[in-house]
Amino acid sequence: MTPRVLGLMSGTSADGIDAALLELPGWPPTGSGGIFPALSGGVPRGRVAEHVFTPFPPELREAVLAAMQSGADTARLTQLHWWLGEALAEAAAPLAPHADLIASHGQTVQHHPRPDLRRGWTRPATLQLGEVALIAERTGKPVVADFRPADMAAGGLGAPLVPFADWALFAEGGVRRAIHNLGGISNLTFLPGLDRDEVQAFDTGPGNCLLDEVAALAGQACDEGGRLAAAGQVHTETLAAWLAHPELQVPPPKATGREVWTLARLPRPADLGLPDLAATATAFTARTVADAYAHWVVPHGLDEVVVAGGGARNPALLAALRSALSPLxxxxxxxxxxxAQGFTDATREAAAFAFLGYARAQGWANTLPRTTGARHAVSAGKWLLPPSLPETLA
Structure with missing residues (x-):
């Protein structure tokens, strides 16, 4: 029987929940043919059979963004934790009957990968909200959730975790490929071939988060079609000031979040109009991505960049990024x-966490220490089980 895992993902854009039902024919591998299943057609080594996106209602998104910006007390965080659990259970409901297992990333509201005394962070810490017991109770399925703490306990940054799934699903012999996610935060996975020990991955900086903040100032949820940025001009002095941000000089492994990349922490002229601010933020995002490749990936050899995430639907951002990366x-x-196999900019991360949950069910280590900086690989994810485990996963 083909294993089927439902991945639930709510990212730093905090716009809603992607539910992706990942089918894994040929998994787990058998015999002596290596770790990958012997599937015809090469990559991807799986298929997203169904996908449902459930948008957050405005009041829930507002509460999530407030928590990301440290604007929630413990009572509000507690309420939000259960509110998100209910939302995740509801998002899972249409596809859960077809799944053997559910893997929930939850909603990251704070991620402090390194101590930073300037911000009052005395130790590494992370917090993903979305009560898993509600998902298990309402779906009747085994659930794996809360993936990041195990890696951090082993000395890692708790991110990025998606690269393990990228390697398992998309690595290809003889192809040096980067998979780039333009979510709220921008991150990349560099797959130089089939060797997992050579995989490189890290956050490059902001993805859509600054663009979304500018759009919110204009009364929009996002810069739809990149139209706001297209109407403006890049403010070169502001762009130069932002590019001097010390976070951009940190070599990988590294992870970041909205705690760092928010307009409130970036200098800009008070009279900078919204179209010009959007154009500047778009140019800045593209430059930070291109500079990260130039410094830490291109020297190893790179054939192509494959982009996913909400930013892949922003023509202005893609045009700026193509120009900045050229001739790649x-x-x-x-x-x-x-x-054709269901992997799109909307499903990639939810499918990745579905695979991480599947690997956890197999008892495999599902992290890459080279990408997170951990002392060793771990089998990340916390279990909440019904009475028995499905045969397809046992």
Whole structure:
């Protein structure tokens, strides 16, 4: 029987929950043919059979963003934890009957990968909200959740975790490929071939988060179609000031979040109009991505960049990124043909956490210490089980 795992993902854009039902024919591998299943057609080594996106109601998104910006007390955080658990259970409901297992990333509201006394962070810490017991109770399925703490306990940054799934699903012999996610935060996975020990991955800086903040000032949820940025001009002095941010000089492994990348922490002229601010934020995001590749990936050899995430639907951001990365080719999941198997900019991360949950069910280590900086790999994810485990996962 083919294992089927439902991945639930709410990212730093905090716009809602992606539920992706990942089918894994050929998994787990058998015989002596290596770790990967012997599937015809190469990559991807799986298929997203169904996908449902459940948007957050405005009041829930507002509460999540407030928690990300340290604007919630313990009572509000407690309420939000259960509120998100209910939302995750509701998002899972349409596809849960077809799944053997549910893997929930939860909603990151704070991620402090390193101590930072300037901000009052005396130790590494992370917090993902979304009560898993509600998901298990309402779906009747085994659930794996809260993936990041195990890696941090082993000395890692707790991020990025998606690269393990990228390697398992998309690595290809003889192809040096980067998979780039333009979510709220921008991050990349560099797959130089099939060797997992050579995988490199890290957060490059802001993805959509600054663009979303500018759009919110204009009364919009996001810069739809990149139209706000297209109407403005880049403010070169502001761009230069932002590019001097010390976070951008930190070498990998590294992880970041909205705690760092918010307009409130970045200098800008008070009279900078919203279109110009949007254009500047778009140019800045593209430059930070391109500079990260130039410094830490291109020297190892790179054939192509495949982009996913909400930013892949922003023409202004993609145009800026293509220009900044040139002559490297930048392609979407659709352009490389992976959308035929259900992998799109909307499903990639939810499917990745589905695979991490599957690996946890197998008892495999599902982290890459080289990408997180941990002392060793761990089998990340906390279990909440019903009375028995499905045969497809046992």
């Amino acid at each position: 080719p930048l392609r979407t999941f659709t352009e490389v043909g992976w959308a």
